[in-house]
Amino acid sequence: MEKQLEQLRAQIDALDEQILKLLNERAKLAQAVGHVKGGSLIYRPEREAQVLRRLSEANAGPLPNEAVRLLFQEVMSACRALERSLTVAFLGPEGTFSEAAVIKQFGHAVVRLPAESIDEVFRQVERGEAGYGVVPVENSTEGAVSRTLDLLMQTPLKVCGEVMLRVRQQLLRRADTEGGPEGLDGIERVYSHAQSLAQCHEWLNRHLPKAERIPVVSNAEAARLAAQDPKAAAVAGEVAAERYGLAIVARDIEDEPGNTTRFLVLGPEDAAPSGRDKTSLVLSAQNRPGALLDLIAPFSEAGIGLNRLESRPARSGAWEYVFFIDIDGHRSEPRVAAVLDRVRANATLFKVLGSYPVAV
Ligand SMILES: O=C(O)C(=O)C[C@]1(C(=O)O)C=C[C@@H](O)C=C1
Numbered sequence: 555m556e557k558q559l560e561q562l563r564a565q566i567d568a569l570d571e572q573i574l575k576l577l578n579e580r581a582k583l584a585q586a587v588g589h590v591k592g593g594s595l596i597y598r599p600e601r602e603a604q605v606l607r608r609l610s611e612a613n614a615g616p617l618p619n620e621a622v623r624l625l626f627q628e629v630m631s632a633c634r635a636l637e638r639s640l641t642v643a644f645l646g647p648e649g650t651f652s653e654a655a656v657i658k659q660f661g662h663a664v665v666r667l668p669a670e671s672i673d674e675v676f677r678q679v680e681r682g683e684a685g686y687g688v689v690p691v692e693n694s695t696e697g698a699v700s701r702t703l704d705l706l707m708q709t710p711l712k713v714c715g716e717v718m719l720r721v722r723q724q725l726l727r728r729a730d731t732e733g734g735p736e737g738l739d740g741i742e743r744v745y746s747h748a749q750s751l752a753q754c755h756e757w758l759n760r761h762l763p764k765a766e767r768i769p770v771v772s773n774a775e776a777a778r779l780a781a782q783d784p785k786a787a788a789v790a791g792e793v794a795a796e797r798y799g800l801a802i803v804a805r806d807i808e809d810e811p812g813n814t815t816r817f818l819v820l821g822p823e824d825a826a827p828s829g830r831d832k833t834s835l836v837l838s839a840q841n842r843p844g845a846l847l848d849l850i851a852p853f854s855e856a857g858i859g860l861n862r863l864e865s866r867p868a869r870s871g872a873w874e875y876v877f878f879i880d881i882d883g884h885r886s887e888p889r890v891a892a893v894l895d896r897v898r899a900n901a902t903l904f905k906v907l908g909s910y911p912v913a914v
Pocket residue numbers: 584587588596597598599601602605629630631633634637
């Protein structure tokens with residue numbers, strides 16, 4: 555057996571050297587691309603999406619596509635960092651799902667800048683303190699993040715990407731609590747972000763009906779508080795458990811098994827076409843019956859899929875609404891551009907938030 559192991563490991567060593575050589579060749583090409591680009595934007599979300607999609611299609615296994623995606627996102631992250639270092643702002647503190655979304659989209663070779671609020675993420679990118687920002691926009695269980703929608707209306711920034719993150723909530727508690735970390739005994743308080751509490755509403759009703767639910771600014775803050783209080787637990791992600799040294803006493807406690815949060819990437823420009831894109835818009839119609847349906851009719855007439863419609867009060871105090879709409883396609887495709895012109899002509903407010911690749 556020893557002999558066999560040795561032989562196999564020698565083969566792995568030889569392959570690792572080849573992979574390393576190839577990776578460095580790739581890195582040199584990325585550096586050359588960086589020189590060709592000159593002073594223009596280094597981060598090209600459409601190209602990164604194309605690379606990841608192509609490799610998923612080419613993948614013959616046994617590595618699953620998810621692993622291939624992760625590995626190559628890190629390869630591109632490292633290559634990109636050779637061209638220029640990127641700073642990405644997100645809703646902090648460290649250990650939140652927003653940080654996990656940054657890593658999923660940009661890899662580890664970026665500077666991650668935790669911000670205190672969604673407003674602050676927008677401001678940091680607007681002021682140029684961060685090149686990009688990542689903000690949550692909707693959750694499959696809880697719906698829209700209204701603060702993000704309100705800020706999107708005003709910002710000069712563009713949406714240049716989206717990230718889909720499967721959100722798994724854990725119940726965390728100090729490992730040294732009475733009865734050991736296995737039980738729920740003695741939990742009088744549960745801290746978490748209001749959205750996470752809502753996502754685990756049924757589970758908490760069933761397992762901790764008497765515990766007080768205390769909403770705090772973030773899941774990471776909840777974990778920090780639970781680490782100081784033996785009678786408390788926190789609902790948060792696995793990264794928060796690691797960061798605050800807490801035990802996971804119940805796993806995957808979200809009520810919806812497919813619980814997913816969608817994040818948007820904000821930057822100075824939107825993305826070029828990648829072949830599979832979305833466009834986000836905000837518009838408003840006159841305040842009369844049927845006005846919205848008339849306004850969006852051109853999309854279905856042109857066969858353009860409308861995959862999200864969210865309304866927010868226009869803050870005019872007159873029961874007027876603005877509508878956030880995501881459509882299939884890139885704003886530069888002639889078919890899409892023609893319909894956008896038609897819709898713009900009839901809208902009282904019209905803003906293209908950006909076109910970007912569908913999440914990979
Ligand atoms: O193709 C480019 O424009 C590159 O800079 C190379 C590369 C890559 O490593 O593949 C790196 C950064 C970009 O965001 C996209 C792709």
